Amino acid sequence: xxxxxxxxxxxxxxxxxxxxxxxxxxxxxxxxxxxxxxxxxxxxxxxxxxxxxxxxxxxxxxxxxxxxxxxxxxxxxxxxxxxxxxxxxxxxxxxxxxxxxxxxxxxxxxxxxxxxxxxxxxxxxxxxxxxxxxxxxxxxxxxxxxxxxxxxxxxxxxxxxxxxxxxxxxxxxxxxxxxxxxxxxxxxxxxxxxxxxxxxxxxxxxxxxxxxxxxxxxxxxxxxxxxxxxxxxxxxxxxxxxxxxxxxxxxxxxxxxxxxxxxxxxxxxxxxxxxxxxxxxxxx
Numbered sequence: 001x002x003x004x005x006x007x008x009x010x011x012x013x014x015x016x017x018x019x020x021x022x023x024x025x026x027x028x029x030x031x032x033x034x035x036x037x038x039x040x041x042x043x044x045x046x047x048x049x050x051x052x053x054x055x056x057x058x059x060x061x062x063x064x065x066x067x068x069x070x071x072x073x074x075x076x077x078x079x080x081x082x083x084x085x086x087x088x089x090x091x092x093x094x095x096x097x098x099x100x101x102x103x104x105x106x107x108x109x110x111x112x113x114x115x116x117x118x119x120x121x122x123x124x125x126x127x128x129x130x131x132x133x134x135x136x137x138x139x140x141x142x143x144x145x146x147x148x149x150x151x152x153x154x155x156x157x158x159x160x161x162x163x164x165x166x167x168x169x170x171x172x173x174x175x176x177x178x179x180x181x182x183x184x185x186x187x188x189x190x191x192x193x194x195x196x197x198x199x200x201x202x203x204x205x206x207x208x209x210x211x212x213x214x215x216x217x218x219x220x221x222x223x224x225x226x227x228x229x230x231x232x233x234x235x236x237x238x239x240x241x242x243x244x245x246x247x248x249x250x251x252x253x254x255x256x257x258x259x260x261x262x263x264x265x266x267x268x269x270x271x272x273x274x275x276x277x278x279x280x281x282x283x284x
Contacts, residue, residue: 008047008076010039010105017142018108025104028097035059035093039104042141046079046090046099060091101139113145116165122148126163129172140170150243152216152251160216162247169247171218217265218249226272230265 002009009021019041027036027048034051035058041047050056056072059079069080079090089096117123126148130140140146142165149169151161159174217230221242230238230252240248252265269278 003074003076008038008049008078010041010045010047012041012043012045012105019102019105020108022104022106028099028103029092029095033093033095035095037090037092037097037099037103040099040101041105042101042139044080047104048077048079048092049075050077051075055093058091058093113142116145116147116163120148122151122161125151125159125161125174126172129161129174130163146170147244149245149247150249152249160218160249160251162218162249164220164245164247169218169220171216173216215252216249217252218247221246221248221269224271225269225277227270227274229268229270231268232265233263 010019011021012019021039025038027033027038029036035048035055037046037048039047048059050059050072053072056070056077059070059077061079071078071080089098091097116126118127126146130143130146133140134143146163146165149162149164151159153159161172161174163170163172217238217240219228221228225242225246227239227241228248228250230240230250232252236253238250238252240250242248264282266279266281268276270276
């Protein structure tokens with residue numbers, strides 16, 4: 001952030017684009033307010049102006065988390081934080097204001113990239129998941145460049161699929177009725193390093209019940225790793241092989257109870273011949 005006169009300007013970067021302040025954007029809540037929001041960046045920074053320095057105490061974030069931080073310079077302020085939902089307003093000068101991601105910013109593409117597949121079935125599903133996420137106020141940066149990765153069909157017409165762009169990986173649990181949200185991850189796998197980045201999502205056997213029965217484990221295999229085997233506390237196993245860009249996805253049953261040692265499952269990383277390279281355990 002820097003100042004042009006008494007107005008704060010913002011510039012933030014994605015992999016192939018730049019977000020800069022939109023001079024035509026109207027401040028929130030209104031031009032007459034003493035505390036006004038000028039921009040909301042994708043990484044959770046709110047930028048605005050104060051009519052008087054003592055008004056900084058009236059900038060109240062929606063969630064009081066450890067990373068909340070308010071900085072001021074002249075008439076400008078920047079609030080850094082993590083918000084549980086874009087629907088939860090920030091309080092500015094006593095007025096609740098919703099700050100959708102990307103507000104007050106213009107997107108400029110400075111490094112054109114190849115467009116991701118949106119013609120295949122998984123490509124269309126990935127695009128729909130990202131559009132649904134964008135509608136919540138948290139769009140994925142450079143969404144058009146993300147490619148569909150491996151996917152798995154699960155009960156009740158649901159499909160779990162991955163998307164990737166560079167080192168970033170995200171997942172989507174897509175139900176038969178077309179709904180599903182994309183969960184982007186900033187996890188990165190260094191070239192040549194054997195690693196497993198895992199995550200999970202839950203899907204019910206029957207969409208009318210909230211009882212989850214399936215858990216998905218996904219990530220990226222690098223280096224010599226070509227497959228991964230998950231072993232549950234009761235000896236049940238799930239195996240996955242590295243697919244496009246080293247990505248994998250596996251499904252295991254949800255465990256209602258865990259053994260006393262709290263081990264959820266063991267992870268065996270193997271090479272193309274099935275030889276174990278690395279083994280570790282994931283705890284509750």
